[in-house]
Amino acid sequence: MMTPPRHVLLRAAAPLALTLFLAGCDAGPKSIRYGQDECAECKMTLVDQHYGAELITPKGKILKFDDLGCLRTYQQRAPKAPGVVPRLVVIEFNQPNTFLPVEQAFFLRHDRLRSPMGSGTAAFVTEAGLEATRRQLGGGGQLLRWPDVMRTP
């Protein structure tokens, strides 16, 4: 059997190596596999596509949550290491598998929002989108930004 010249092998391997390298570096959010993925806090399987959140550690480990309440509980309990700040992203209420950084999102807490673990908190990309859902729920509820979500139970 004839062995191909070495430079051909290298050329073939380079894109593969590059892809693997980049894949290893990618620390972006990873889509939630509803019906399969498990919440890192409450252990429930994620099923409701209106809700979900991810915590991405600086090393790129991704934890998934079914409810903002679970993310909050996890964050409050997790040991705080100085200088280690995880990235937090949430699912947009009306756009399945679209992630928003928590700092940018608008949150609606409403007792008619049936989130999987009962926090009743949903995330929206715009304030207008939030208000539209609030109207559909017959008004009421609270508009929150991320620091309030973390503070108030």
Added chain:
Amino acid sequence: MHRLRLIALLGLAPSLTPAAELHVGAGQTFASIRPALAAARAGDTIFVHSGLYREGNLLVGKPVALVGLDRPRLDGGATAEVLTITASQVTVRGFAVQNGGAASLADLAGIKVHHASHVTIEDNRISNCSFGIYLSKAHDTVVRSNEIVGIPGQNNEGNGIHAWSCAGLELDRNRVSGQRDGIYLEFTTDSAITRNLVTDNLRYGLHFMSSHRNTYRGNSFLCNGAGVAVMYSHEVRMEANLFGRSWGSAAYGLLLKDMADSQIVGNTFESNSTAVTMQGVTRMTVERNLFRENGWALQVQSSCTDNVFSGNNFVGNSFDLATNGQLDLNRFDGNYWDKAENFDLNRDGVADVPYRPVSLFAMLVERMPSALLLLRSPLVHFLDRAERIFPSLTPDRLIDPHPVMRPHPR
């Protein structure tokens, strides 16, 4: 309960007129159901003859019996909740309820009972509805012998039987499949879930959230994401159920989280990735169960204390017990472990040497899941044997002091 019912009846007595029978259908007094409901008085029975009834949302607001003859079809036209019951003492029997509406901000159901008690929902077939039967503050309600099949391709939306804030329910002999959770209980207490067949639901067959003092007995949970999940609940009795074929990375026969004072007795766990996983569980009795051919029979997290595992049979599982801690506050006693390879010189049926149910390899896999690749490697087998003789990594106080030589009879 019966006394209350009697008092209620006596209270009605002076106003009682003989119960009437109303008939709905082609060639009957009423052509459709809504006018019959309007005309009916408390205690009447409305017989609905076979046919297709597309009347949008039907509201039952008085204590009547709605009885289908030859299974008439109530069709929600994929827009409406089909039947909404807001009165106590209502009976609904013998219908096919189909094509309910779905909405992201409202829980629409095939049949909903809202703020009413002593309702009976019996022998109905519910299909293509977001939620099948939805009970909200519906105390002492009976749901029996219904068949519920979810919307194909949309099983992430609603539960088959959903009970919120109820007490004294009887859920018996229903068949539920193709829903998010087969049966879901939240803030629901003092209820019995018996003889149901719950299969192929996306998340859990039966799901308890903050639901105390309930019993489920004689049910079969097959091919669900997980068979049963009991969370944040206490005093739950789980007896003589079959948990089978929950396969997958987050799949369990029984998932227990933050619960106390419960019993798992006489159940069969067969062919699950993990038969029972528990976290934050205290004062639980696990006895006389059969664990057969599961990946893991028991995964007990170190947050579990004061639990007793006795008289169980462990047969043909890849791992009998895995843990991330010492488990020295739990007791294992008198179980049958097919991996024990023990001896019994005095022939009293109890092995002469205590048994350590956690293998070295189980500990390794717990810390490093990818080590699972080495399952059934001869080296692992050798290490496990060595570890049993000289325990180093496995919890040294975690023993079954009286393992039995033969499986317990069942």
